Amino acid sequence: MALTPDPAAVKEELLKQFPAKVARKRAKHIVETEGEAGQEIAANVRTIPGVISQRGCTYAGCKGVILGPTRDVLSITHGPIGCGYYSWLTRRNQTRTESDTDPNYMTYSLSTDMQEENIVFGGEAKLKDAIREAYATFKPPAIAIHSTCPVGLIGDDVHAVAREMKEELGINVFGFSCEGYRGVSQSAGHHIANNKIFTEVVSHEAPTQHFPVPEGKFKINLLGEYNIGGDAFVLEELFERCGISLVSTFCGNSTYESLAQARHVDLNLVMCHRSINYVATMLETSYGIPWAKVNFIGANQTAKSLRKVAAFFDDAELTAKVEQVIAEEMVKVDAAKSSIVPRTAGKSVMLFVGGSRAHHYQHLFKEIDMKILAAGYEFAHRDDYEGRDVIPNIKIDADNRNIEEIEVHKAEALYNDRSSPEAEERLKAIDGEGFAEYNGMMPEMEAGVLAIDDVSHYETEKLIELYKPDMVCCGIKEKYSIQKNGVASRQLHSYDYGGPYAGFAGAINFWKDIDMMVNARWWKLVKAPWDMPEDASAAEARMVTLS
């Protein structure tokens, strides 16, 4: 069914207020979908100053997103105080230690709190002292240094400091050049973090015998799952029930040890393609571990993703177990759905968030018969919209060029190609995506809706005015503006402090929350009785009941 107003008209309306140059640029980020592959959208390019975007910085992507959930790597922010302060516990990465004495640094925020003299004379000496003091206080297995904007500018060499401290303290110390001005969004920080996690942890520990080889018959890693609101806990349990051994999650509920063990699996599952595909590729190149795109957001998607794992291993017992778990869970899922769908069917939603969630969450909404009006990512690249086939055609610009591209080689002694054409065929039979394939968000969207990249505040407001959606999903900065319009908003970064939303149990949680949000009584109370059109007799009737 065609949308009213017509998406083409909406696009025109969105651009009208912009100065001509801005309108020309933004036009490329707004695409009316045709429901098939091959459409192009502009993404991962600079945000225009002054438009008010959702995006954050490289540091946030590195320290906040990728390293944030690893509980026993002690992160030190090298810079003035703010960056470290704002990334202190503000992402909801949950973690669960095995004992009360196991290290967990996630509740701590460490910073060199650079002062003017450090900016003028350099901050390396202070950084070294800070690392020594951090070691004396915490005795961590590893320390990570995160650079903020001024660090790169004044030329502090965090990598040299890391090497020196590693030598001195006898623990692993590594640095990230994740200054906020590199790249155009958080995404650059993911890339920088991926590179270092791989070289400084995974492949650094590969030749050592420090960590045991994990046990299990069907060993996998889950990449790009950050345990927001306990999502990873749900999935850990699900894998266990199926008899699948989850070795390492990048990076939800992870430890240094679990990351170091990543090379021992046979298959990598990629959840958030945007933030972690680099590690997936490097694990493949170095150790011959293939990766498959999965999605554990949405009940059907979860079932499909589990089936992909079963199909890969092609083991009758595993397949039977997976089918049994799916069947058990689907009973609960169907029960929840049938009670919720009558209240959500036909409601509409827009999603502007992240680098994979705007795609993944569409499934959850469709399962309760809600209509997607528009969707877009905050910091994704063209491949996340259009599919990985487009990668060779993506122009490398100055902003991409300043992110270190590392060359990873086959680790000869440890390499073992676990992929096979047969296994790939089995995967493809499930959803058309083989190894290292991701078809992106746009081809999966219905024709005639809008895909909008890096949406601006103005555009969000305008879309609400034009489409009058029942709900808009974004982040904390947008939530309350949206709700001032009397429109429900749920944050898809932090889940509004709810969740988990992953797996079957998560899907049920999510639907309940959506039902609550779109049907809540409070929206119906926004208009005061005196602002309601009503006839005099109704008002009189109320007077009567009062007297």
Place this chain on the structure above:
Amino acid sequence: MLLRHTEADAPERKALTINPAKTCQPIGAMYAALGVHGCLPHSHGSQGCCSYHRSQLTRHYKEPVLAATSSFTEGSSVFGGQSNLLQAISNIFSIYDADVIAVHTTCLSETIGDDINQIVRKAKEDGLIPEGKYIFHANTPSYQGSQVTGFASMCKSMMDSFAEPADKPGDHIAIVPGWVEPADMREIRRIVEAFGVEVTLAPDTSGVLDTGLTGTSQYFPDGGTTIDELKACGSARTVISLGPSASGPAGRALESRCKVPCEVLELPIGLQGTDRFIQSLSVITGKPIPEQLKWERSRLVDLMSDMGQYFYGKSAALWGDPDQIVALSEFLCDLSMFPKYAVTGTPGKGFMKRMEKACENASGPCRYEEGQRADMHKMHSWIKADKPDVLIGGTHGKYIARDEDIPLVRHGFPILDRIGHQYFNTVGYTGGMRLAEQILNCFLDRQDRDAPEERFELVM
């Protein structure tokens, strides 16, 4: 344990800050700028800072916090951010139709050395600033001071940029309210107006960060100090700066620029703090203290004496902004309690002197520190060695509260997990009643929780 690595005998530190009791300048500048009507704060730097500041303010207020950024890339970091700022200015005026843009800098643009004055001049020359619209700015490098410094600098810039000297002073009073909540700003206005004089609060975030739900969103809510009001600050009969750290610079700037006499007071939190504010108002206006305010005072003292036995001798640990800590400390002493520990990351030797004074009547020993490593980790190690009865500060304290089983009264910035701070004032006598009630209930709840059954009391 949530903070399981914190110990009573924590190693000495001279370089590392752990769990800071402060944050960076721009967020204060942003908060202050939101208190100007029709104003869009603008962060001149990479977009991450702006995103962080907006997020944290939003979490605290559960309200829209609009602000723009220059979105620096590596190129701007090398060549300077002029063209980014010029683009931003043009876009903000044409897309969001702001009346005013309040630019603050970040570590990055400060390190580069961008000259905002010069860029704004260029914007003017290029015709990017429409008739009747304004840009003002403050330099807010985070490698100095703290969020309080940023707030203070933006308030000062309001005076420097807009206040117009007048030949003859008017009757109205200007007040720089300090870093307090929208509800506090309302209360400050009510107190001054009780004297029957006109008052301008600059800035004023009431009506901006505590708006209602009506079904329509506005980029710029109805509240905030207007530019005309800022201009007229120059003809105020007096300016009162509440809180020396956050408001001192603005008041003094107005004094030196427009010869408006400036009086700097501690925040009117608690009994004596409010007493001094009200006495000053009486002196400045030449009017007697309104009966209403006298009555409010008597009610606060009544509460303090009725429930005095529960406060008596109890100790607190405080962290956060110096202005808040100093004023709270004095109030605690008035309640026959004492601030056993206090830390502020906001540097400034004045804090130590002010605390000494505030703790004159303390019923126990007070330990306080300021500066880079006066952080929550250090305070926690003190607490490990010897516990206070209550914690008073922002939400980050809940981790200590749970680990050590000490009640927490949320106060100051940021409060990320409760509401109320934006709606109910803690300044003035009425605010004192609210604070005293919050602290008291902690003690009483605790007693109810911990009392042996035979000593469980119906009446307290």
